[in-house]
Amino acid sequence: MIVDAGTVIGDRYELVTRLGEGGYGEVWKGFDQSLDRHVAVKFVRPEKFLTPEERKEAEQRFRREARVTARLRHPGVPVVYDVGTLNGSHFLVMELVEGYRIDHLIDAHNPLPVAWAAAIAAQVCAVLTVAHAQSLIHRDLKPVNLILCADGTVKVLDFGIVAMLDAPSATKITRAGHGVGTYFYMPSEQAITGKADARSDLYALGCVLHELLAGERVFQSAIAQAEMARHYSEPPPPLRSLRPDVPTGIEQLVLSLLAKNPADRPASAAEVYERLLPHVVALPPLPGTTVVAPFPDPGRMYAAVVERIAETALVGPPVPASSPAPTPRLSKGDLVAAKGRAEELALAGRLSQAVEILEEAVRAGEALVGERQLVIALRMDLANARFAARDYVAALDDFDELLPVLTEMLGADHQAVLGCRYNQTLSLVALGRDEDALDKMAALLADVQAAVGEHDVLALELRREAAELMARMGDHQGARAYLHALLPDMVAVLGTDNPETEHVRALLGNLDRLSD
Incomplete structure (x- = not known):
């Protein structure tokens, strides 16, 4: 995109001096007219190949990732102040770092x-x-x-x-x-x-x-x-x-x-x-x-x-435990409304708020008599919201505790059970527990194939994830063999030009080049 010095974006950030350009876009020194301070404005180029529908999805992803990045608070990371879009290009407004x-x-x-x-x-x-x-x-x-x-x-x-x-x-x-x-x-x-x-x-x-x-x-x-x-x-x-x-x-x-x-x-x-x-x-x-x-x-x-202070805390007297937060008193209707509100927030990428609402709803629901199914549904939403928010440690604990109960209630082949098991496995991958993840993935794949068939989309995704995990663990030959078997099935089910098919083809090409 083309912008000039003096351009005001977001109704408050005046571009002052172009600082540089890189593979992702360009960076400007800007001035926040509302708070009377200098800022850095980073423009990020949109992907040129995206369709209008994909551009919209890309913008939602950009904002979601910007929210995650903005939660990273450390003196060694510039603070994210704002995010927006100008003429199809995304921009971040950040702390100006000089050095x-x-x-x-x-x-x-x-x-x-x-x-x-x-x-x-x-x-x-x-x-x-x-x-x-x-x-x-x-x-x-x-x-x-x-x-x-x-x-x-x-x-x-x-x-x-x-x-x-x-x-x-x-x-x-x-x-x-x-x-x-x-x-x-x-x-x-x-x-x-x-x-x-x-x-x-x-x-x-x-x-x-x-x-x-x-x-x-x-x-x-x-x-x-x-x-x-x-x-x-x-x-x-x-x-x-x-x-x-x-x-x-x-x-x-x-x-x-x-x-x-x-x-x-x-x-x-x-x-x-x-x-x-x-x-x-x-x-x-x-x-x-x-x-x-x-x-x-x-x-x-x-x-x-x-x-x-940290040294004193290590050697000082024990700190009295604080009293637990009182359990909110909510009715069944309140819990159903909270569940719906959390779903809306999660879809909007406001995952921290969704998690807070669901945590409160789960605490309140456990105090109600006769609402076991609703509480389990809330716990499932909470586990999946934590997973989406990348709190993989908490999400994994949630899935480990929830899945036996959920399986008993819905059955092992229910879509919700299979979906939670999938996220459980991906949590292990994200936490670097590769061997545990591969074992869970193999068991889940067998159950998915038995429940919905080997050509179901979830089964194909699991096969791809397993191959990627094998490649990351250094088993390139095993991953190649897996992908050679997977690619024809991907073409048959999703089509040759589907992005997932192209992804598998590119991964296989990378592995083939290694063996040349």
């Missing part, structure tokens, strides 16, 4: 001091820890998306942008020269399947940390295709072979982050943080990049007090 891009920092200080590399990566880990706890995956972590501010703090940009741009009808498969994410920082399982999880972000972090310390990408090559292929097949070079002053502990950490099999990577960003923190010592000045903090520095004052 030094990490890719520029690498160029200027090639290589970076070890302590600074550890400090930057540890701060990114702090952001990933809170993001992954909310099941929010960055998907495109790289030096361009990291900013070092003058006080030495790091901001992680573009959380949720890749998810916002995913096709509304099917997850995109990454191909050479296409797709979302950036190949040079992308693990093989994400490049093959088009899907990412917390372990994918950790791989990208390993690529960034290697580049901070070595001054070049892990498999840097003048030929992009060759560099991409090496992420699939070659072990990364040990950092100490490129830079002997890198501590052994950091070298081992980077090698574990860059493991081909996601299961061999560190368990969490918090673990990586703990392994990096001892190396954040005696940081030398970075002239022209960081400045001496004022004394007393308000941010450090605040953090120092919070740290002492």
